[in-house]
Structure formats: C-alpha cells, structure tokens
Amino acid sequence: MIKYLSAHLRLARHDKPIGALLLHIPCVWGTILGQPTFNFQEIIWYSSVFGVGSFTMRAAGCVVNDMWDKNIDNKVERTRQRPLASGELQMKDAWISLFAHCSVGLLVLTQLNWSTIAASFGIVPIAFLYPLAKRYFSYPQLVLGIAFNWGVVVGGLQLAGMLNPTIMLGYTAGIVNTLIYDTVYGHQDKEYDKSLGLYSTAYTLPKNTPLYLTWVFSGLIGLTCYAASYHPGVYPLIALNQLDMYLRLKATDFDNPESCGKFFRDFKWFQVTIALIFGAGSYMKQ
DSSP states (O other): OHHHHHHHHHHTTTTOTHHHHHHHHHHHHHHHHHOSSOOHHHHHHHHHHHHHHHHHHHHHHHHHHHHHTHHHHTTSTTTTTSHHHHTSSOHHHHHHHHHHHHHHHHHHHTTSOHHHHHHHHHTHHHHHHHHHHHHHOSOHHHHHHHHHTHHHHHHHHHHHSSOOHHHHHHHHHHHHHHHHHHHHHHTTSHHHHHHHTOOOHHHHSOTTHHHHHHHHHHHHHHHHHHHTTOOTTHHHHHHHHHHHHHHHHHTOOTTOHHHHHHHHHHTHHHHHHHHHHHHHHHHHHO
C-alpha cells in the first residue's frame, strides 16, 4: 500500500513542488494587481485559497500530461521512471488520481465569485491539451505560458471584479516569464525531443532567446507597475531583479542538463521577488 501511494504522489509530482509554486505565484500577482487598495489580510486569504487550487490542479495537469505521454516518457532518460511510463501504475490509477485532484479543485472554486469561476473553467481545455502542443506546434512553451499564468487573470478578476490593463499586462509578463524558464528546462531533453519528433522552444528558437526575453519580461513588469500607478521606488527593484536573472542565465550552460535544472529550480525566487515588488508598490501607493 505504501509503495502504491508513493507512486501516486510521484505521478502527481507532489514530491517536486516547484511546478505548483510556479503556478501559484502568478495567482498572488493577480491578487495584488486586482486590489483597488492594499489589503494584507485579503492577500493572505486568497493566496492560501489559490495555493490549494494550484497544488491540486498542477497535480491534475501532471497526471494528464503523463497519460498523453506514457509511450514517449519511457523513451526519455529523465522521464522513463515515471509511474505510468514504467508500468508501476496503470491508466485506471491515473484516472482515479485525476478525479481526486479535480474534486479538490472544484471545492476551491466555491470560495470564488461567478466570473472568476467561469474564467477558471475557461483555461482548462488549453491546460489539458498542452501535451498535444508538443506534437503539433513549434512553440509549445507559449501554450504552457498561456495556461500556467492564467492565475494572474483569475486572481485579478476575483479582486477587481473586472479585467483591466494592469491585470492583462501582468498576465502577458507571466507568459514571457514561462517562456524563459521552460525554454531553459526544455534544454534538458532537447535531443530526445528532436529524435521523437516533439517540438520545444529549446531548439525551435535561437539559443540565447531566454537572455533577450529577460529584458522583455522586465519591461512588461515595469509597464504593469506604471499602469497600476505604483510608487516609483519599485523601478530600481525591477532593474536589480532583471540584472540578477540575466547574470544567472548568462552563467547557465544550455547544453548541461544539471545547469539547466538548477536554473529552473531557482527561478521561483524571481517570481517571488516580483510579487514582493507588486506588494511594495501597492502599499506605498496608499
């Protein structure tokens, strides 16, 4: 029984929470950006609600991904020990896991307003069809970015009651953000992807694209703060975050899986920093 439960935890990637954090932090961005005035208690409450939702729905997405890629993962060194690919779990087990996680996700929705619930359902098809993008679309990380950063829209809509330029600029910045970290992540498997006929921006875009995208990302974050009328003190902080991100990327060896993996695991701190910058800008705006 313990071995079976362990396999379910690994299927849902509960042993690797970095993905859940990368899904959750955009929700925090949206929560802060959607507030008319800074309210710390509100941020904590909705960050907690969205945290549970991110943890469960990221798990559901991983299960769906492994269901789609079962016969591909067993051909890739990094993924061949995943429970479905290795035969440790069967498809019926994956369906049970998917149902359980989606049920928890539905409970989270009861804490949200109707427009936010509708927006949450709107992104589900894109999230669950992402594995197909790797087969038919040259830039699958773009599809992942659209899905993975929807939390900015959901969080913003919950707090603001409507979408506005600030929220949409934050969402666009999030998409670029995902293009950066998931392109680097994709470099770990690019040779396998090529041999299996799968697409990845790790090789469909020029090698140094993530470096250039850091400037686009930081520019969009600056525009987001400007649209929100945040205190000008945030701009030097954005510049420092940009410099740190750029230098870490510059030091990353895209042909070394360990180097790429380290950058990916550390990337959450850039997102956390942006959340703190948004919070500081909103607080000082009062």
